[in-house]
Amino acid sequence: MAEYFEKSLKRCTDCQCMSQLFGLLNKEELEFVDANKIHVNFKAGETIKKQGTFMSHVLSVNSGLAKLYLEGIEGRSAILRIVKPSNFIGGPGIYHDQRHHFSITALLDSSVCFIDLQVFKKILSTNQVFAEEFLKDFSRDVLTVYNRLIYLTQKQMPGRMADALLYLHDEIFEQSKFPMILSRFELSELSAMSRESAVKLLRDFQKEELIRISDHELEILDIDALRKISHIG
Amino acid sequence: MAEYFEKSLKRCTDCQCMSQLFGLLNKEELEFVDANKIHVNFKAGETIKKQGTFMSHVLSVNSGLAKLYLEGIEGRSAILRIVKPSNFIGGPGIYHDQRHHFSITALLDSSVCFIDLQVFKKILSTNQVFAEEFLKDFSRDVLTVYNRLIYLTQKQMPGRMADALLYLHDEIFEQSKFPMILSRFELSELSAMSRESAVKLLRDFQKEELIRISDHELEILDIDALRKISHIG
DNA sequence: ATGAAAAATTGATATATCTCAACATTAAAC
DNA sequence: GTTTAATGTTGAGATATATCAATTTTTCAT
Incomplete structure (x- = not known):
């Protein structure tokens, strides 16, 4: 308080x-x-x-x-x-x-x-400088949406889920182990799929030892493999 | 010349x-x-x-x-x-x-x-006025992309194709009969599907007499039905 | 602690969508 | 005009993805 x-x-x-x-x-x-x-x-x-x-x-x-x-x-x-x-x-x-x-x-x-x-x-x-920086910020956001539009419409589910996890890793937490702030449902909203599909993909990723989820934490074990999945879509 | x-x-x-x-x-x-x-x-x-x-x-x-x-x-x-x-x-x-x-x-x-x-x-x-209008224009474009992101990721193919045709009708030509400036392939790029799927949907729409395509012209025959298809996704 | 609600999980099934391959038609180039 | 290339069409089959229903686990309020 x-x-x-x-x-x-x-x-x-x-x-x-x-x-x-x-x-x-x-x-x-x-x-x-x-x-x-x-x-x-x-x-x-x-x-x-x-x-x-x-x-x-x-x-x-x-x-x-x-x-x-x-x-x-x-x-x-x-x-x-x-x-x-x-x-x-x-x-x-x-x-x-x-x-x-x-x-x-x-x-x-x-x-x-x-x-x-x-x-x-x-x-x-x-x-003037403030205005310019504001527009830069706004433009960056717009580019994020461009990107999202492409990856959500042109990649399949594994690529989209990999992108969602890489986004959290690269842009939000910047470390390989981070708290699972998003529910499975929210992860599915970030990667444009059903909740059940999100669950299955996370399970698959865990089976293949690309990630580990425990105690509300997610750890990325094999980021190169994730990037590859993201890349091949 | x-x-x-x-x-x-x-x-x-x-x-x-x-x-x-x-x-x-x-x-x-x-x-x-x-x-x-x-x-x-x-x-x-x-x-x-x-x-x-x-x-x-x-x-x-x-x-x-x-x-x-x-x-x-x-x-x-x-x-x-x-x-x-x-x-x-x-x-x-x-x-x-x-x-x-x-x-x-x-x-x-x-x-x-x-x-x-x-x-x-x-x-x-x-x-100042010019700058303000520029930003309005830019913002309108951004909202278009927001919309597109939603409809491309949350609607199924018939809804997406209906949206593509309604877009041409409502925003580009503003009349029910207009030249087919987009190839089937380009229509598929506008509605995030394969070329073959686009062909099939147009055929379906024609069979149901929602549209007519002839001589490089497309005519919308039943716009309410198209809007309904767009709406139900 | 206990029960109720929310979230996560799972596998089976249904559906949407893509890919492929073959062919037809139209447009473009010579 | 004939040939060539591009675009359009079709159906069959393969694949990706959603939906459903049943079950478990977790969370939250009491």
Whole structure:
């Protein structure tokens, strides 16, 4: 509890978990942000943002982990990416229609800053370097989706599951042993297959000793083999 | 041939086929663009831009039609969208790495303007309204890809093919009878299936009298039924 | 600790989809 | 116009994947 208050009282100018993007702001701009932000803590499982709702703020994740996903047809979702601490979250709604076009749910207890959208836009229009970096960030996200579209439509299940695990390894945890933050069902949403198929593939991967799963931890034993599976699709 | 020269000599300030985006520029800005653009005519089938190459210019299509597609695994492609006259084409490469992240090939004889990227960026940084509209355009494209990702991964083949045809109807031609600019193979690339499957679905749709194909023209006979197929996936 | 709910597992079966191979038609090149 | 190449068509068979139903394990609230 002590930690809760400490964090929420911390000012942007002292923040250690700021996204690279906000690191480009000067002191006055940061104070402007600070005066127009809301800081909220979420428990694992809670919805941080719901697709379709009005976008009043942009987000910056200070700590924890979350999944960012598209809600599709008949309740099915596609996880676009995992959100890490210091990740900025804007999205195409900023300029299109001021709505959120994806949902975000906390996977771990997470601390999130909500920065007023108009304030954010104001700074974008006055700070050239900031604007440029924002666009870089946005563009990177778009390329991730391009990639995802290709691999989800052109690879078979083993390749897609390998890609999902490699994504967690390469981009999220950056080590061969990491906590299983995603349920089998969520893994299936990340790799566009049924829950049962995800279970079977993980079992196969374990049988072939490519991975080991125990105590809510996943260890990648043979990353080269996984990369090969990813490669051959 | 006369037409070729006439078009290529036309100045931006007199251009009738300018994208909405460039319509926001004032006379001086247009003259700046005019002085730093190249105008090129392409024959149907020619490659306008190749994925992976250096992005020296952004594009604006004056006339004709083109396909914009991602080159994926083992030569397979995914068509992202059809480019119409007056469409602006930038892409995530502008801010990410100055490379093209998709390829563009002319479907019909097409006339395309190439605007110097640095000039384009310069105007972006000086004309607020222009910048805002550019971002709207970019964001709309991103949402198209979100949509595509969902429908390609969560619908079955009949729904995907219905979506492809409805896309041509609703967004490209806006009438129930239109020229078959895409081969069966290209239609399969638009709906993420094999060429043979695309052929079969079109045959099925024809048998059920939802569409009619003759003389390089496709006519949608029962759009409500198509929408229903799209809807049920 | 206990029971209820949620998640994971499994194998059998049904279905969707691709691949292959053979052939037909159309467009392009000479 | 004839030949050649590209595109389109078809059905059969193989394969990938989803669905279903039954069971076990884990998690969570009381």
